[in-house]
Amino acid sequence: MKRALVAWMTPLLLAGTVHAAAGDVADAMAKIPAARIEIRNFAFAPNTLTVKAGTRIIWTNRDDEPHLVVSAGKQFDTSPALDTGDSYAAVLSKPGTYAYYCAIHPMMVGTIIVQ
Numbered sequence: 246m247k248r249a250l251v252a253w254m255t256p257l258l259l260a261g262t263v264h265a266a267a268g269d270v271a272d273a274m275a276k277i278p279a280a281r282i283e284i285r286n287f288a289f290a291p292n293t294l295t296v297k298a299g300t301r302i303i304w305t306n307r308d309d310e311p312h313l314v315v316s317a318g319k320q321f322d323t324s325p326a327l328d329t330g331d332s333y334a335a336v337l338s339k340p341g342t343y344a345y346y347c348a349i350h351p352m353m354v355g356t357i358i359v360q
Contacts, residue, residue, distance in 0.1 A: 277299065277300070277301040277336060278296075278297065278299065278300050278301065279300065279301040279302075279303055279334075280294055280296045280300050280301070280302055280303070281302075281303045281304075281305065282294060282302060282303070282304045282305070282355065283304075283305055283307050284304060284305065284306045284307055284308055284312050284327070284347075284353075285307040285308060286308070287308065287310075287350055287352075287353055288353060289304070289345075289353060289354070289355035291355075292354075292355050292356070293355070293356045293357075293358070294355070294356070294357045294358070295357075295358040295359075295360065296337065296357065296358070296359055296360070297359070297360055298337070298338055298339060298340050298359050298360065299336065299337075299338050300336070300337060300359070301334050301335070301336045302334065302335050302336075302337060302357060303332055303333070303334045304324065304327070304332060304333050304334075305327075305330070305331070305332040306327040306328065306329055306330065306331050306332075307329070307330075308329065309329055310349075310350075311326045311327060311328050311349060312324075312326075312327050312347045312349060312350065312353070313325075313326050313327065313347055313348040313349050314327070314333055314345055314346075314347065314348075315345060315346055315347070315348045316343060316344070316345050317343075317344035317345060317346060318343070318344065320337075320339075320341070320343050321335040321337065321343065321345075322335065323348070326349075337357060337359045338359075339359065340359050340360055341358075341359055342356060342357070342358050342359075343356065343357040343358075343359065344356050345357070
């Protein structure tokens with residue numbers, strides 16, 4: 246299972262090399278376990294999240310202000326600016342602790358623990 250997951254995820258991680266049809270990519274992404282983090286009242290909820298390796302983390306902005314999700318150690322790609330209702334997802338495939346913050350509001354911090 247891990248090898249198959251890596252095989253189809255690799256093109257997604259290499260910008261400009263995705264050759265699969267959009268529907269195929271969406272279908273594959275839908276099969277990855279997901280965990281959600283809401284951005285609400287200038288905070289990430291939950292503030293700390295523990296997931297299994299290979300989980301797709303989905304941040305959704307519920308504030309009226311834009312936010313920008315950034316990995317403190319560049320462990321995942323930075324989100325685009327998220328306006329109200331916008332979401333951003335990253336698949337975290339390696340165990341470890343992922344600290345992140347909002348680049349626009351640096352007092353907003355969160356942690357994801359991948360097991």
